Amino acid sequence: MGVVWLVIVGAAAGFLATRLMKWEANIVATLAVGIAGALIGGLVLRFLLSAMGAMSGLIGAILGALLLVWLWQKYGNKSGK
Numbered sequence: 623m624g625v626v627w628l629v630i631v632g633a634a635a636g637f638l639a640t641r642l643m644k645w646e647a648n649i650v651a652t653l654a655v656g657i658a659g660a661l662i663g664g665l666v667l668r669f670l671l672s673a674m675g676a677m678s679g680l681i682g683a684i685l686g687a688l689l690l691v692w693l694w695q696k697y698g699n700k701s702g703k
Contacts, residue, residue, distance in 0.1 A: 631664075631683050632657030639687030645695060655694070659687025 636656020640647050647655070663686025664679045 632660040635683035662686035
């Protein structure tokens with residue numbers, strides 16, 4: 623169940639992050655950014671906000687995905703805009 627939840631939260635986080643950062647990406651890139659962001663942000667915020675429960679995972683996933691989109695825009699593929 624953990625992997626399925628990670629994919630669902632990652633997909634939502636990737637979608638929200640790409641929209642917030644105004645980055646047009648295909649579905650695979652959106653999912654990849656969201657899942658990686660869920661891993662990065664979820665671990666960090668779960669450590670920092672363990673009392674908040676499941677919400678910390680979603681917030682962390684969104685923040686992690688935003689960070690990855692920003693890094694991609696800054697240093698990655700220049701045609702992503």
